[in-house]
Amino acid sequence: MPLLHVLLRVWQSLLTSFGTNIxxxxxxxxxxxxxxxxxxxxxxxxxxxxxxxxxxxxxxxxxxxxxxxxxxxxxxxxxxxxxxxxxxxxxxxxxxxxxxxxxxxxxxxxxxxxxxxxxxxxxxxWMPGGTLTSYLEENSDSLSVLQRFYLIKQIASGLCYLHHKNVVHGNLHGNNVLIDAMGVAYLADYDITATHRGQHIPPSVRWAAPERFDSQNVVAPTTKSDVYSLGSIIYQILTSRQPYYEVKSRSKVSIEILNGNRPSRSHDTHIADHHWLFMQRCWSVPENRPSAAEVLRFSQTEVELLIT
Structure with a gap:
């Protein structure tokens, strides 16, 4: 069976599980x-x-x-x-x-x-700032490192709250975070429509945890897969680029993930070595990933360091 057909079958199974992500x-x-x-x-x-x-x-x-x-x-x-x-x-x-x-x-x-x-x-x-993806594209040159970590802190805080309420987001990506007029980030179940389509590889593939790619079983999202996606959100905020930005085709992104490849490190001044190491933890095997609360503490620490 051609690889693309296999990937489509994987995503059909994956997307049907979104309906149970809460x-x-x-x-x-x-x-x-x-x-x-x-x-x-x-x-x-x-x-x-x-x-x-x-x-x-x-x-x-x-x-x-x-x-x-x-x-x-x-x-x-x-x-x-x-x-x-x-x-x-x-x-x-x-x-x-x-x-x-x-x-x-x-x-x-x-x-x-x-x-x-x-x-x-x-x-x-109405969210005047648009999606996180569009907001970063439009404000890439003006956002300071502190402002970027404020965004990370806000998103981590929202996800920590969801997990505290036993809610698994299951579809966290750059277009599922909305920005208000003051530049504050909001998590949204904004693309809940993904549960109703299994005929395409969605844009959210760039943020998806690799364990969700199982052609034999429907793999439900978990708090750990949410944290993997949050690591990709951190990458996006610090670089103003979507994960796997250098790979244009979403089917090829799927191949990268299935081959065990993670987003490449951008030589951007916004990413310090310890930032990169923390993202690597978020992208590690599920049992080694931090909790959403740990991501929140990480972002709080970075904010405190940047304002002192």
Whole structure:
């Protein structure tokens, strides 16, 4: 079987596991909160981007007293029989689970809306800074090392909170972190649509832990695979480059990962030797990886050193 077909089969198995990436305690049960239907209060403005699995729109949410800019994410998917209804229900359950979370670096949905696509679309507060990937591309020359470590600290803090709540993110990457007007980072379950597509190798492959590549079994994400992805986020923030930036094809990135190759060290002044060693720990075998709390302590220490 051609290698690309093998990789596609691997990712089909991998992506189907995303639907179970939120592991909740009883107090995180989706029935404890309910997404509001905001359809009648939303006016679509424009399409602002998308992936092979979803479209993102800029819109306005208006009430009798106020209005604000919002983002609406709509699945790009065909409905066959009752399949769309069940996937729509799953989408709302997952979004409901995130509504129970309360943390300064977690972006929670504010509701859902119909009319943007075949399934309910999830509504979020507008993040003017865009995704972490676009933010780093636009501000690469102006961000100081201290500002970069503040971003790492914020993301690590959000992930530490999730893990404390027994929530595995399972799909952490540069487009799943959003930046507000003040440059503060928020973790989002922003690409939950990946669970509904198994026909492509997604952009998040660049951040994915190698143990998720198992063609024989569906390998569920874990806190350890989240930390691997967090190590790749650290790499991206310090270099302003996506992992494996020198490899253009995502299928070739998959080959690099399957061959045991990790992102190459960039000779960037932002990466000190001890930074690189810590990233290597995040990319080591699961049992040797630090916890999210250890990553948070690492970033806090770096911030303290840089401001003294």
């Amino acid at each position: 592991q909740r305690n009883d107090h995180l049960n989706a029935s404890h909160s309910h997404l509001r239907n905001l359809t009648s209060k939303i006016r679509k403005l424009r399409w602002i981007g998308g992936t092979s699995s979803a479209n993102v729109y800029e819109a306005v949410y208006s009430t009798a007293t106020t209005s604000k800019q919002i983002a609406v994410k709509s699945l790009r998917i065909e409905i066959f029989g009752n399949r769309g209804q069940s996937e729509g229900e799953e989408l709302l359950i997952r979004a409901n689970a995130w509504m129970t979370l309360q943390h300064d670096n977690i972006l929670v949905p504010i509701g859902f809306a119909d009319g943007f696509g075949p399934l309910p679309s999830i509504v979020y507060d």
